[in-house]
Amino acid sequence: xxxxxxxxxxxxxxxxxxxxxxxxxxxxxxxxxxxxxxxxxxxxxxxxxxxxxxxxxxxxxxxxxxxxxxxxxxxxxxxxxxxxxxxxxxxxxxxxxxxxxxxxxxxxxxxxxxxxxxxxxxxxxxxxxxxxxxxxxxxxxxxxxxxxxxxxxxxxxxxxxxxxxxxxxxxxxxxxxxxxxxxxxxxxxxxxxxxxxxxxxxxxxxxxxxxxxxxxxxxxxxxxxxxxxxxxxxxxxxxxxxxxxxxxxxxxxxxxxxxxxxxxxxxxxxxxxxxxxxxxxxxxxxxx
Numbered sequence: 001x002x003x004x005x006x007x008x009x010x011x012x013x014x015x016x017x018x019x020x021x022x023x024x025x026x027x028x029x030x031x032x033x034x035x036x037x038x039x040x041x042x043x044x045x046x047x048x049x050x051x052x053x054x055x056x057x058x059x060x061x062x063x064x065x066x067x068x069x070x071x072x073x074x075x076x077x078x079x080x081x082x083x084x085x086x087x088x089x090x091x092x093x094x095x096x097x098x099x100x101x102x103x104x105x106x107x108x109x110x111x112x113x114x115x116x117x118x119x120x121x122x123x124x125x126x127x128x129x130x131x132x133x134x135x136x137x138x139x140x141x142x143x144x145x146x147x148x149x150x151x152x153x154x155x156x157x158x159x160x161x162x163x164x165x166x167x168x169x170x171x172x173x174x175x176x177x178x179x180x181x182x183x184x185x186x187x188x189x190x191x192x193x194x195x196x197x198x199x200x201x202x203x204x205x206x207x208x209x210x211x212x213x214x215x216x217x218x219x220x221x222x223x224x225x226x227x228x229x230x231x232x233x234x235x236x237x238x239x240x241x242x243x244x245x246x247x248x249x250x251x252x253x254x255x256x257x258x259x260x261x262x263x264x265x266x267x268x269x270x271x272x273x274x275x276x277x278x279x280x281x282x283x284x285x286x287x288x
């Protein structure tokens with residue numbers, strides 16, 4: 001095996017680990033939000049997430065928190081908390097595979113926001129991909145063919161807000177290191193999610209504390225392996241594997257909640273994912 005192929009193999013393996021981590025995390029969130037208020041889960045996800053990465057932040061020292069863009073970090077944190085809250089609420093109400101498929105719309109919304117707010121010129125193939133992805137979302141939601149569940153709408157709103165977070169991250173990345181962005185994210189999310197959690201406060205049991213810590217650890221692992229995978233190989237090589245998230249969540253949804261995705265979810269999910277992957281890979285190659 002050549003060095004390049006070996007590197008690509010490791011990138012694919014890391015991407016696979018990322019999809020499994022996120023799938024188990026989402027299934028765990030759906031499970032525990034049947035017992036705890038979603039906003040309480042959001043807080044502990046952020047608080048424990050900060051604990052998980054704190055050793056890495058301490059190793060880097062106070063220089064990690066040096067920034068001239070505190071306001072932008074705060075905006076990112078506010079959007080992030082809102083997106084997370086709406087996603088957790090939606091996840092508590094929506095079948096797991098359907099929620100995962102709809103969450104893939106975030107990169108599509110990001111393209112739309114980049115056009116309006118960053119005045120970016122977008123190639124026609126990206127516009128076609130964006131429109132195709134939104135058609136896929138409509139296929140899943142099926143407006144006009146019966147009641148669209150409220151949970152799905154929360155997921156769509158979450159994806160839209162998360163796309164705004166992606167735009168802010170893109171602006172921050174021009175001057176800030178990834179470690180500084182991560183440090184402020186962990187610190188500010190834990191602080192900002194606490195007041196809302198107090199309104200709906202429920203003290204978790206010992207077993208629920210363990211569950212919540214596992215959710216935070218899985219989220220951190222998923223994010224780290226995703227970043228590493230994209231750093232070791234081209235997006236064109238690893239992003240198609242992200243579709244496994246839908247496969248894993250469909251399996252977990254069936255095992256844990258007896259949920260069986262219908263043909264509309266699969267067909268619409270494939271359209272959304274293919275569109276989002278096309279945009280992601282084209283963006284990566286144009287950056288190179």
